[in-house]
Amino acid sequence: MLDADIKVVSANRSFYQTFKVSPEEAKGRLVYDLGNRQWDIPKLRELLEEVLPKNTSVNDFEVEHAFETIGRRIMLLNARRIYAEANKPRMILLAIEDITERRKAERDLAIHREHLEAVNQELEAFSYSVSHDLRAPLRHIDGFTRLLAEHLGPSLDATGRRYLTKVSGSARQMGELIDDLLGFSHIGRAELRSTRLDFSGLVQEVLRFLEPETAGRAIEWVISALPAGQGDPQLLRLVFQNLIGNALKYTRPNHRARIEIAVSRARDEIIFSIRDNGVGFDMRHVERLFGVFQRLHSDAEFEGTGIGLANVKRIVQRHGGRVWAEGAVGEGACFYFSLPDLA
Amino acid sequence: MQDLKTILLVEDSPNDVELTLEALANYRLANDIVVVNDGEAALDYLYRCGPFAAREPVSPVVVLLDLKMPKVDGLTVLRSVKADSGLKCIPIVMLTSSREERDLVESYQLGVNAYVVKPVDFGKFVEAIKKLGYFWAVLNEPPPVSGHYHYHYPSFAE
Numbered sequence: 249m250l251d252a253d254i255k256v257v258s259a260n261r262s263f264y265q266t267f268k269v270s271p272e273e274a275k276g277r278l279v280y281d282l283g284n285r286q287w288d289i290p291k292l293r294e295l296l297e298e299v300l301p302k303n304t305s306v307n308d309f310e311v312e313h314a315f316e317t318i319g320r321r322i323m324l325l326n327a328r329r330i331y332a333e334a335n336k337p338r339m340i341l342l343a344i345e346d347i348t349e350r351r352k353a354e355r356d357l358a359i360h361r362e363h364l365e366a367v368n369q370e371l372e373a374f375s376y377s378v379s380h381d382l383r384a385p386l387r388h389i390d391g392f393t394r395l396l397a398e399h400l401g402p403s404l405d406a407t408g409r410r411y412l413t414k415v416s417g418s419a420r421q422m423g424e425l426i427d428d429l430l431g432f433s434h435i436g437r438a439e440l441r442s443t444r445l446d447f448s449g450l451v452q453e454v455l456r457f458l459e460p461e462t463a464g465r466a467i468e469w470v471i472s473a474l475p476a477g478q479g480d481p482q483l484l485r486l487v488f489q490n491l492i493g494n495a496l497k498y499t500r501p502n503h504r505a506r507i508e509i510a511v512s513r514a515r516d517e518i519i520f521s522i523r524d525n526g527v528g529f530d531m532r533h534v535e536r537l538f539g540v541f542q543r544l545h546s547d548a549e550f551e552g553t554g555i556g557l558a559n560v561k562r563i564v565q566r567h568g569g570r571v572w573a574e575g576a577v578g579e580g581a582c583f584y585f586s587l588p589d590l591a
Numbered sequence: 592m593q594d595l596k597t598i599l600l601v602e603d604s605p606n607d608v609e610l611t612l613e614a615l616a617n618y619r620l621a622n623d624i625v626v627v628n629d630g631e632a633a634l635d636y637l638y639r640c641g642p643f644a645a646r647e648p649v650s651p652v653v654v655l656l657d658l659k660m661p662k663v664d665g666l667t668v669l670r671s672v673k674a675d676s677g678l679k680c681i682p683i684v685m686l687t688s689s690r691e692e693r694d695l696v697e698s699y700q701l702g703v704n705a706y707v708v709k710p711v712d713f714g715k716f717v718e719a720i721k722k723l724g725y726f727w728a729v730l731n732e733p734p735p736v737s738g739h740y741h742y743h744y745p746s747f748a749e
Contacts, residue, residue: 376689376691379688379689379690379691380659380687380688380689380691381688383688383689383709383711384604384606384607384688386711387607387610387688387709387710387711387713387716388604388606388607388610390711390712390713391606391610391613391713391716392606392610393713394713394714395610395613395713416713419711420711420712422711423711423712427690430690
Protein backbone atom coordinates (compact mmCIF):
# COMPACT_ATOMS: atom_id res chain seq x y z
CA MET A 249 0.00 0.00 0.00
CA LEU A 250 1.47 3.33 -1.04
CA ASP A 251 0.44 6.84 -0.20
CA ALA A 252 0.16 9.82 -2.53
CA ASP A 253 3.94 10.36 -2.37
CA ILE A 254 4.56 6.73 -3.37
CA LYS A 255 5.80 6.00 0.14
CA VAL A 256 5.15 2.63 1.71
CA VAL A 257 2.21 2.58 4.12
CA SER A 258 2.20 -1.13 4.71
CA ALA A 259 2.92 -4.40 2.95
CA ASN A 260 2.10 -8.05 3.40
CA ARG A 261 4.36 -10.58 5.01
CA SER A 262 5.37 -12.14 1.79
CA PHE A 263 6.74 -8.77 0.60
CA TYR A 264 8.84 -8.33 3.72
CA GLN A 265 10.13 -11.89 3.50
CA THR A 266 10.91 -11.90 -0.17
CA PHE A 267 12.78 -8.61 -0.18
CA LYS A 268 14.29 -9.15 3.27
CA VAL A 269 13.10 -5.90 4.72
CA SER A 270 11.38 -5.28 8.07
CA PRO A 271 8.08 -3.39 8.36
CA GLU A 272 9.89 -0.69 10.32
CA GLU A 273 12.52 -0.19 7.61
CA ALA A 274 9.98 -0.05 4.84
CA LYS A 275 7.33 2.12 6.37
CA GLY A 276 7.38 5.72 5.22
CA ARG A 277 10.10 5.19 2.67
CA LEU A 278 9.77 5.90 -1.00
CA VAL A 279 9.19 2.63 -2.82
CA TYR A 280 12.00 3.61 -5.23
CA ASP A 281 14.48 3.77 -2.38
CA LEU A 282 13.90 0.21 -1.28
CA GLY A 283 16.36 -2.63 -2.04
CA ASN A 284 19.19 -0.89 -3.91
CA ARG A 285 16.66 1.29 -5.77
CA GLN A 286 15.48 -1.79 -7.69
CA TRP A 287 12.06 -0.24 -8.35
CA ASP A 288 13.51 3.07 -9.50
CA ILE A 289 12.55 2.72 -13.13
CA PRO A 290 11.64 5.98 -14.89
CA LYS A 291 8.68 4.55 -16.76
CA LEU A 292 7.29 2.85 -13.64
CA ARG A 293 7.79 6.04 -11.68
CA GLU A 294 5.85 8.00 -14.21
CA LEU A 295 2.99 5.49 -14.23
CA LEU A 296 2.79 5.22 -10.45
CA GLU A 297 2.79 8.97 -10.01
CA GLU A 298 -0.15 9.30 -12.38
CA VAL A 299 -2.35 6.80 -10.55
CA LEU A 300 -3.84 9.13 -7.97
CA PRO A 301 -3.95 12.48 -9.83
CA LYS A 302 -5.30 11.00 -13.06
CA ASN A 303 -7.12 7.95 -11.67
CA THR A 304 -5.17 5.62 -13.93
CA SER A 305 -3.74 2.20 -13.23
CA VAL A 306 -0.53 0.31 -13.86
CA ASN A 307 -1.25 -2.83 -15.80
CA ASP A 308 1.08 -5.80 -16.13
CA PHE A 309 4.29 -3.77 -15.93
CA GLU A 310 7.13 -6.26 -16.23
CA VAL A 311 10.38 -5.87 -14.36
CA GLU A 312 13.23 -8.26 -14.93
CA HIS A 313 15.95 -7.65 -12.40
CA ALA A 314 18.73 -9.40 -10.49
CA PHE A 315 17.35 -8.88 -7.01
CA GLU A 316 19.85 -8.91 -4.20
CA THR A 317 17.78 -11.27 -2.10
CA ILE A 318 16.27 -13.66 -4.62
CA GLY A 319 18.40 -13.42 -7.75
CA ARG A 320 17.19 -12.74 -11.28
CA ARG A 321 13.41 -12.83 -11.39
CA ILE A 322 10.63 -11.49 -13.54
CA MET A 323 8.05 -9.49 -11.60
CA LEU A 324 4.66 -8.38 -12.84
CA LEU A 325 3.44 -5.11 -11.32
CA ASN A 326 -0.14 -3.93 -11.15
CA ALA A 327 -1.35 -0.87 -9.30
CA ARG A 328 -4.59 1.01 -8.87
CA ARG A 329 -6.26 3.57 -6.63
CA ILE A 330 -8.16 2.37 -3.59
CA TYR A 331 -10.35 4.11 -1.06
CA ALA A 332 -9.41 3.22 2.46
CA GLU A 333 -12.19 5.09 4.25
CA ALA A 334 -14.26 8.17 3.56
CA ASN A 335 -12.36 11.41 4.18
CA LYS A 336 -9.10 9.53 4.54
CA PRO A 337 -6.38 10.05 1.94
CA ARG A 338 -6.58 7.84 -1.10
CA MET A 339 -3.92 5.25 -1.54
CA ILE A 340 -2.36 3.00 -4.16
CA LEU A 341 -2.54 -0.75 -3.99
CA LEU A 342 0.58 -2.15 -5.64
CA ALA A 343 0.62 -5.86 -6.40
CA ILE A 344 3.92 -7.52 -7.25
CA GLU A 345 3.72 -10.99 -8.69
CA ASP A 346 6.69 -13.22 -9.35
CA ILE A 347 6.03 -14.69 -12.79
CA THR A 348 9.50 -16.18 -13.34
CA GLU A 349 8.24 -19.76 -13.11
CA ARG A 350 5.24 -19.07 -15.28
CA ARG A 351 7.44 -17.42 -17.91
CA LYS A 352 9.86 -20.33 -17.77
CA ALA A 353 6.98 -22.79 -18.19
CA GLU A 354 5.66 -20.76 -21.10
CA ARG A 355 9.08 -20.71 -22.69
CA ASP A 356 9.52 -24.46 -22.14
CA LEU A 357 6.12 -25.04 -23.66
CA ALA A 358 6.98 -22.90 -26.67
CA ILE A 359 10.26 -24.78 -27.16
CA HIS A 360 8.38 -28.05 -26.81
CA ARG A 361 5.79 -26.97 -29.32
CA GLU A 362 8.45 -25.86 -31.76
CA HIS A 363 10.15 -29.22 -31.37
CA LEU A 364 6.87 -31.04 -31.99
CA GLU A 365 6.19 -28.93 -35.04
CA ALA A 366 9.65 -29.74 -36.38
CA VAL A 367 9.10 -33.46 -35.78
CA ASN A 368 5.73 -33.26 -37.46
CA GLN A 369 7.23 -31.48 -40.43
CA GLU A 370 9.95 -34.07 -40.66
CA LEU A 371 7.33 -36.80 -40.58
CA GLU A 372 5.42 -35.04 -43.32
CA ALA A 373 8.56 -34.76 -45.44
CA PHE A 374 9.33 -38.40 -44.73
CA SER A 375 5.94 -39.64 -45.84
CA TYR A 376 6.07 -37.38 -48.89
CA SER A 377 9.40 -38.85 -49.87
CA VAL A 378 8.20 -42.41 -49.21
CA SER A 379 5.18 -41.80 -51.33
CA HIS A 380 7.26 -40.49 -54.23
CA ASP A 381 10.60 -42.18 -54.07
CA LEU A 382 9.68 -45.69 -52.96
CA ARG A 383 6.85 -46.15 -55.41
CA ALA A 384 8.86 -45.22 -58.50
CA PRO A 385 11.35 -48.15 -58.37
CA LEU A 386 8.48 -50.55 -57.69
CA ARG A 387 6.77 -49.31 -60.81
CA HIS A 388 9.98 -49.92 -62.73
CA ILE A 389 10.36 -53.46 -61.33
CA ASP A 390 6.83 -54.37 -62.34
CA GLY A 391 7.09 -52.61 -65.69
CA PHE A 392 10.34 -54.19 -66.81
CA THR A 393 9.28 -57.60 -65.53
CA ARG A 394 6.25 -57.45 -67.82
CA LEU A 395 8.38 -56.19 -70.70
CA LEU A 396 10.88 -58.99 -70.10
CA ALA A 397 8.07 -61.55 -70.23
CA GLU A 398 6.86 -60.05 -73.52
CA HIS A 399 10.38 -59.88 -74.89
CA LEU A 400 11.14 -63.52 -74.12
CA GLY A 401 7.78 -64.61 -75.51
CA PRO A 402 7.72 -68.29 -76.37
CA SER A 403 11.29 -68.87 -75.19
CA LEU A 404 10.10 -68.25 -71.62
CA ASP A 405 9.26 -71.59 -69.99
CA ALA A 406 6.74 -72.23 -67.22
CA THR A 407 9.33 -71.91 -64.45
CA GLY A 408 10.63 -68.61 -65.85
CA ARG A 409 7.10 -67.31 -66.12
CA ARG A 410 6.38 -68.38 -62.53
CA TYR A 411 9.45 -66.48 -61.30
CA LEU A 412 8.53 -63.33 -63.20
CA THR A 413 4.98 -63.54 -61.86
CA LYS A 414 6.43 -63.70 -58.35
CA VAL A 415 8.64 -60.66 -58.97
CA SER A 416 5.66 -58.68 -60.26
CA GLY A 417 3.42 -59.90 -57.45
CA SER A 418 5.95 -58.87 -54.81
CA ALA A 419 6.44 -55.44 -56.35
CA ARG A 420 2.70 -54.85 -56.37
CA GLN A 421 2.38 -56.15 -52.82
CA MET A 422 5.02 -53.72 -51.65
CA GLY A 423 3.14 -50.98 -53.46
CA GLU A 424 0.04 -51.88 -51.45
CA LEU A 425 2.00 -51.93 -48.20
CA ILE A 426 3.42 -48.49 -48.91
CA ASP A 427 -0.04 -47.14 -49.71
CA ASP A 428 -1.44 -48.68 -46.53
CA LEU A 429 1.35 -47.27 -44.42
CA LEU A 430 0.87 -43.81 -45.90
CA GLY A 431 -2.86 -44.09 -45.30
CA PHE A 432 -2.21 -45.07 -41.68
CA SER A 433 0.13 -42.14 -41.18
CA HIS A 434 -2.40 -39.82 -42.83
CA ILE A 435 -5.15 -40.99 -40.46
CA GLY A 436 -2.93 -40.07 -37.54
CA ARG A 437 -2.27 -36.57 -38.85
CA ALA A 438 -5.43 -35.58 -40.71
CA GLU A 439 -7.56 -32.95 -39.07
CA LEU A 440 -10.68 -34.33 -37.37
CA ARG A 441 -13.76 -32.84 -39.00
CA SER A 442 -16.30 -33.57 -36.35
CA THR A 443 -19.99 -33.15 -37.11
CA ARG A 444 -23.29 -34.52 -35.88
CA LEU A 445 -23.92 -37.81 -37.61
CA ASP A 446 -26.43 -40.62 -37.81
CA PHE A 447 -24.76 -43.98 -37.27
CA SER A 448 -27.64 -45.95 -38.80
CA GLY A 449 -27.24 -44.04 -42.04
CA LEU A 450 -23.48 -44.49 -41.91
CA VAL A 451 -23.80 -48.27 -41.49
CA GLN A 452 -26.32 -48.46 -44.34
CA GLU A 453 -23.85 -46.61 -46.58
CA VAL A 454 -21.08 -49.02 -45.61
CA LEU A 455 -23.32 -52.02 -46.33
CA ARG A 456 -24.10 -50.65 -49.76
CA PHE A 457 -20.38 -50.13 -50.35
CA LEU A 458 -19.66 -53.73 -49.33
CA GLU A 459 -22.38 -55.19 -51.55
CA PRO A 460 -19.87 -56.74 -54.00
CA GLU A 461 -18.66 -58.87 -51.10
CA THR A 462 -22.07 -59.84 -49.79
CA ALA A 463 -23.65 -60.71 -53.14
CA GLY A 464 -24.48 -64.38 -53.46
CA ARG A 465 -23.74 -65.19 -49.82
CA ALA A 466 -26.12 -66.40 -47.13
CA ILE A 467 -25.79 -63.76 -44.44
CA GLU A 468 -28.13 -63.12 -41.58
CA TRP A 469 -27.80 -59.48 -40.56
CA VAL A 470 -28.96 -58.41 -37.11
CA ILE A 471 -28.65 -54.65 -36.92
CA SER A 472 -29.91 -52.68 -33.94
CA ALA A 473 -31.23 -49.16 -34.25
CA LEU A 474 -28.15 -47.01 -33.89
CA PRO A 475 -28.15 -43.58 -32.29
CA ALA A 476 -27.01 -40.25 -33.65
CA GLY A 477 -23.67 -39.04 -32.39
CA GLN A 478 -20.69 -36.88 -32.99
CA GLY A 479 -17.54 -37.53 -35.00
CA ASP A 480 -15.69 -37.34 -38.30
CA PRO A 481 -18.02 -39.10 -40.76
CA GLN A 482 -15.28 -39.99 -43.23
CA LEU A 483 -13.05 -41.58 -40.62
CA LEU A 484 -15.85 -43.32 -38.73
CA ARG A 485 -17.12 -44.74 -42.01
CA LEU A 486 -13.66 -46.33 -42.37
CA VAL A 487 -14.05 -47.88 -38.90
CA PHE A 488 -17.36 -49.53 -39.78
CA GLN A 489 -16.08 -50.48 -43.20
CA ASN A 490 -13.09 -52.25 -41.69
CA LEU A 491 -14.99 -54.02 -38.92
CA ILE A 492 -17.93 -55.11 -41.07
CA GLY A 493 -15.52 -55.98 -43.90
CA ASN A 494 -13.55 -58.18 -41.49
CA ALA A 495 -16.74 -59.87 -40.29
CA LEU A 496 -17.57 -60.63 -43.91
CA LYS A 497 -14.07 -61.84 -44.68
CA TYR A 498 -13.72 -64.17 -41.72
CA THR A 499 -17.17 -65.72 -42.14
CA ARG A 500 -16.46 -66.59 -45.76
CA PRO A 501 -15.92 -70.32 -44.97
CA ASN A 502 -19.26 -70.40 -43.11
CA HIS A 503 -22.21 -72.07 -44.73
CA ARG A 504 -24.36 -69.39 -43.20
CA ALA A 505 -22.89 -66.20 -41.75
CA ARG A 506 -24.47 -64.21 -38.97
CA ILE A 507 -23.30 -60.63 -38.40
CA GLU A 508 -24.68 -58.58 -35.57
CA ILE A 509 -24.22 -54.84 -35.14
CA ALA A 510 -25.34 -53.57 -31.77
CA VAL A 511 -24.96 -50.57 -29.52
CA SER A 512 -25.08 -50.00 -25.79
CA ARG A 513 -24.56 -47.08 -23.48
CA ALA A 514 -22.35 -47.23 -20.43
CA ARG A 515 -21.80 -44.23 -18.21
CA ASP A 516 -20.33 -41.63 -20.57
CA GLU A 517 -19.68 -43.88 -23.56
CA ILE A 518 -21.55 -45.22 -26.56
CA ILE A 519 -20.27 -48.75 -27.25
CA PHE A 520 -20.66 -50.29 -30.69
CA SER A 521 -20.13 -54.00 -31.28
CA ILE A 522 -19.76 -56.01 -34.47
CA ARG A 523 -20.14 -59.73 -33.80
CA ASP A 524 -19.68 -62.55 -36.29
CA ASN A 525 -19.78 -66.36 -36.23
CA GLY A 526 -16.65 -66.73 -38.37
CA VAL A 527 -13.29 -68.38 -37.81
CA GLY A 528 -12.58 -66.29 -34.70
CA PHE A 529 -9.18 -65.99 -33.05
CA ASP A 530 -7.24 -67.18 -30.05
CA MET A 531 -7.54 -64.74 -27.15
CA ARG A 532 -3.81 -65.22 -26.53
CA HIS A 533 -3.19 -63.06 -29.63
CA VAL A 534 -5.72 -60.37 -28.82
CA GLU A 535 -3.01 -57.78 -28.13
CA ARG A 536 -1.57 -58.20 -31.61
CA LEU A 537 -4.87 -57.70 -33.42
CA PHE A 538 -4.69 -53.92 -33.51
CA GLY A 539 -0.98 -53.65 -34.42
CA VAL A 540 0.30 -52.32 -37.74
CA PHE A 541 0.74 -55.12 -40.31
CA GLN A 542 -0.05 -57.75 -37.66
CA ARG A 543 -1.88 -60.72 -39.09
CA LEU A 544 -3.22 -63.89 -37.51
CA HIS A 545 -3.83 -65.61 -40.85
CA SER A 546 -1.72 -66.32 -43.90
CA ASP A 547 -2.42 -64.56 -47.14
CA ALA A 548 -3.53 -67.85 -48.64
CA GLU A 549 -6.27 -68.21 -46.00
CA PHE A 550 -7.43 -64.59 -45.89
CA GLU A 551 -6.03 -61.76 -47.97
CA GLY A 552 -4.99 -58.43 -46.50
CA THR A 553 -1.98 -56.42 -45.36
CA GLY A 554 -2.94 -56.11 -41.71
CA ILE A 555 -3.50 -52.38 -41.58
CA GLY A 556 -7.29 -52.34 -41.11
CA LEU A 557 -7.57 -52.79 -37.35
CA ALA A 558 -4.59 -50.49 -36.75
CA ASN A 559 -6.52 -47.79 -38.63
CA VAL A 560 -9.65 -48.58 -36.59
CA LYS A 561 -7.73 -48.19 -33.33
CA ARG A 562 -6.13 -44.94 -34.41
CA ILE A 563 -9.39 -43.38 -35.56
CA VAL A 564 -11.28 -44.42 -32.44
CA GLN A 565 -8.50 -43.17 -30.15
CA ARG A 566 -8.43 -39.86 -31.98
CA HIS A 567 -12.13 -39.56 -31.17
CA GLY A 568 -11.37 -40.19 -27.49
CA GLY A 569 -12.68 -43.76 -27.51
CA ARG A 570 -11.34 -47.30 -26.96
CA VAL A 571 -11.21 -50.53 -28.97
CA TRP A 572 -11.18 -54.12 -27.77
CA ALA A 573 -12.14 -57.57 -28.98
CA GLU A 574 -13.28 -61.00 -27.84
CA GLY A 575 -13.13 -64.24 -29.73
CA ALA A 576 -12.44 -67.96 -29.75
CA VAL A 577 -11.08 -70.15 -32.52
CA GLY A 578 -13.95 -71.51 -34.59
CA GLU A 579 -16.54 -69.61 -32.58
CA GLY A 580 -16.49 -66.18 -34.08
CA ALA A 581 -15.28 -62.79 -32.92
CA CYS A 582 -16.75 -59.64 -31.49
CA PHE A 583 -15.10 -56.25 -31.94
CA TYR A 584 -16.05 -53.33 -29.74
CA PHE A 585 -15.34 -49.66 -29.95
CA SER A 586 -16.53 -46.84 -27.82
CA LEU A 587 -17.02 -43.15 -28.45
CA PRO A 588 -17.52 -40.49 -25.80
CA ASP A 589 -21.24 -39.95 -25.26
CA LEU A 590 -21.59 -36.25 -25.92
CA ALA A 591 -25.41 -36.27 -25.91
CA MET B 592 -1.09 -28.37 -93.86
CA GLN B 593 -0.53 -31.54 -91.88
CA ASP B 594 -0.52 -30.76 -88.16
CA LEU B 595 2.50 -32.07 -86.34
CA LYS B 596 0.75 -33.48 -83.33
CA THR B 597 3.64 -33.58 -80.94
CA ILE B 598 3.45 -34.94 -77.42
CA LEU B 599 6.03 -33.47 -75.06
CA LEU B 600 7.12 -35.89 -72.34
CA VAL B 601 9.00 -34.26 -69.46
CA GLU B 602 10.53 -36.97 -67.30
CA ASP B 603 13.84 -37.20 -65.48
CA SER B 604 13.87 -40.93 -64.82
CA PRO B 605 15.19 -42.93 -67.82
CA ASN B 606 13.22 -45.95 -66.58
CA ASP B 607 10.01 -43.98 -66.59
CA VAL B 608 10.79 -42.58 -70.04
CA GLU B 609 11.28 -46.07 -71.40
CA LEU B 610 8.13 -47.45 -69.78
CA THR B 611 6.02 -44.48 -70.88
CA LEU B 612 7.29 -44.73 -74.48
CA GLU B 613 6.61 -48.46 -74.37
CA ALA B 614 3.07 -47.80 -73.18
CA LEU B 615 2.51 -45.16 -75.89
CA ALA B 616 3.99 -47.50 -78.51
CA ASN B 617 1.49 -50.14 -77.44
CA TYR B 618 -1.23 -47.88 -78.68
CA ARG B 619 0.71 -46.92 -81.84
CA LEU B 620 -0.08 -43.27 -81.50
CA ALA B 621 0.94 -41.56 -84.68
CA ASN B 622 2.33 -38.63 -82.79
CA ASP B 623 5.86 -37.45 -82.50
CA ILE B 624 7.00 -37.78 -78.97
CA VAL B 625 9.62 -35.34 -77.80
CA VAL B 626 11.34 -36.33 -74.58
CA VAL B 627 13.13 -33.86 -72.36
CA ASN B 628 14.68 -34.82 -69.05
CA ASP B 629 14.11 -31.84 -66.81
CA GLY B 630 11.95 -28.80 -66.25
CA GLU B 631 14.52 -26.41 -67.62
CA ALA B 632 14.64 -28.23 -70.98
CA ALA B 633 10.83 -28.33 -70.99
CA LEU B 634 10.71 -24.55 -70.66
CA ASP B 635 13.39 -24.19 -73.36
CA TYR B 636 11.27 -26.34 -75.66
CA LEU B 637 8.03 -24.50 -74.93
CA TYR B 638 9.61 -21.04 -75.22
CA ARG B 639 11.67 -22.13 -78.25
CA CYS B 640 14.99 -21.07 -76.87
CA GLY B 641 18.34 -22.71 -76.16
CA PRO B 642 18.67 -25.99 -78.04
CA PHE B 643 15.09 -25.65 -79.29
CA ALA B 644 15.42 -22.15 -80.76
CA ALA B 645 15.07 -23.49 -84.28
CA ARG B 646 12.09 -25.82 -83.83
CA GLU B 647 8.79 -25.38 -85.67
CA PRO B 648 6.54 -22.88 -83.90
CA VAL B 649 3.81 -25.46 -83.25
CA SER B 650 2.71 -26.14 -79.70
CA PRO B 651 2.53 -29.75 -78.51
CA VAL B 652 -1.00 -31.22 -78.29
CA VAL B 653 -0.27 -32.17 -74.72
CA VAL B 654 2.56 -32.01 -72.21
CA LEU B 655 3.00 -35.08 -69.99
CA LEU B 656 4.81 -33.56 -67.05
CA ASP B 657 6.51 -35.40 -64.21
CA LEU B 658 6.01 -33.62 -60.92
CA LYS B 659 9.21 -34.37 -59.06
CA MET B 660 12.36 -33.47 -60.96
CA PRO B 661 15.67 -32.02 -59.83
CA LYS B 662 16.24 -28.26 -60.23
CA VAL B 663 13.16 -27.01 -62.07
CA ASP B 664 10.29 -29.28 -60.98
CA GLY B 665 6.93 -29.95 -62.59
CA LEU B 666 5.03 -27.43 -60.52
CA THR B 667 7.43 -24.67 -61.58
CA VAL B 668 6.99 -25.57 -65.25
CA LEU B 669 3.23 -25.67 -64.78
CA ARG B 670 3.19 -22.28 -63.04
CA SER B 671 5.31 -20.76 -65.76
CA VAL B 672 3.20 -22.14 -68.63
CA LYS B 673 -0.15 -21.24 -67.12
CA ALA B 674 1.03 -17.70 -66.38
CA ASP B 675 2.08 -17.14 -70.00
CA SER B 676 -0.69 -15.89 -72.26
CA GLY B 677 0.94 -17.51 -75.29
CA LEU B 678 1.33 -20.94 -73.70
CA LYS B 679 -1.45 -21.28 -71.17
CA CYS B 680 -3.82 -23.03 -73.61
CA ILE B 681 -1.47 -26.01 -74.00
CA PRO B 682 -3.03 -28.92 -72.09
CA ILE B 683 -0.79 -30.15 -69.30
CA VAL B 684 -1.16 -33.54 -67.67
CA MET B 685 0.72 -34.04 -64.44
CA LEU B 686 2.14 -37.54 -64.10
CA THR B 687 3.32 -38.40 -60.63
CA SER B 688 4.23 -41.25 -58.33
CA SER B 689 2.48 -39.76 -55.37
CA ARG B 690 -1.01 -39.33 -54.11
CA GLU B 691 0.02 -36.42 -51.90
CA GLU B 692 -2.94 -34.15 -51.50
CA ARG B 693 -1.01 -30.91 -51.41
CA ASP B 694 0.55 -31.60 -54.83
CA LEU B 695 -2.89 -32.31 -56.21
CA VAL B 696 -4.37 -29.15 -54.74
CA GLU B 697 -1.49 -27.00 -55.89
CA SER B 698 -1.52 -28.43 -59.41
CA TYR B 699 -5.22 -27.73 -59.82
CA GLN B 700 -4.81 -24.26 -58.37
CA LEU B 701 -2.16 -23.60 -60.99
CA GLY B 702 -4.55 -24.75 -63.70
CA VAL B 703 -3.42 -28.27 -64.56
CA ASN B 704 -5.67 -30.01 -67.11
CA ALA B 705 -5.38 -33.48 -65.63
CA TYR B 706 -3.54 -35.20 -62.81
CA VAL B 707 -2.58 -38.86 -63.04
CA VAL B 708 -0.96 -40.99 -60.34
CA LYS B 709 1.20 -43.59 -62.05
CA PRO B 710 0.04 -46.99 -60.82
CA VAL B 711 2.65 -49.46 -59.56
CA ASP B 712 0.95 -52.15 -61.64
CA PHE B 713 2.41 -51.88 -65.16
CA GLY B 714 -0.77 -53.22 -66.76
CA LYS B 715 -2.70 -50.36 -65.19
CA PHE B 716 0.06 -47.93 -66.10
CA VAL B 717 -0.17 -48.93 -69.78
CA GLU B 718 -3.94 -48.58 -69.58
CA ALA B 719 -3.63 -45.10 -68.05
CA ILE B 720 -1.11 -43.91 -70.64
CA LYS B 721 -3.22 -45.33 -73.48
CA LYS B 722 -6.30 -43.51 -72.29
CA LEU B 723 -4.34 -40.31 -71.77
CA GLY B 724 -2.72 -40.50 -75.19
CA TYR B 725 -6.03 -41.26 -76.86
CA PHE B 726 -7.90 -38.51 -75.09
CA TRP B 727 -5.37 -35.72 -75.52
CA ALA B 728 -3.81 -36.62 -78.85
CA VAL B 729 -6.85 -37.96 -80.69
CA LEU B 730 -10.14 -37.11 -79.05
CA ASN B 731 -9.48 -33.67 -77.64
CA GLU B 732 -9.71 -30.72 -80.00
CA PRO B 733 -6.61 -28.60 -79.32
CA PRO B 734 -6.96 -24.86 -78.84
CA PRO B 735 -6.86 -22.90 -82.12
CA VAL B 736 -3.51 -21.40 -82.99
CA SER B 737 -3.77 -17.70 -82.19
CA GLY B 738 -4.48 -15.72 -85.34
CA HIS B 739 -5.56 -18.79 -87.33
CA TYR B 740 -9.04 -20.11 -86.95
CA HIS B 741 -9.83 -23.52 -88.31
CA TYR B 742 -13.49 -24.10 -88.88
CA HIS B 743 -14.53 -27.70 -88.64
CA TYR B 744 -17.65 -28.75 -90.45
CA PRO B 745 -19.41 -31.85 -89.24
CA SER B 746 -18.18 -34.76 -91.25
CA PHE B 747 -20.43 -37.69 -92.05
CA ALA B 748 -17.55 -39.73 -93.29
CA GLU B 749 -16.44 -40.72 -89.78
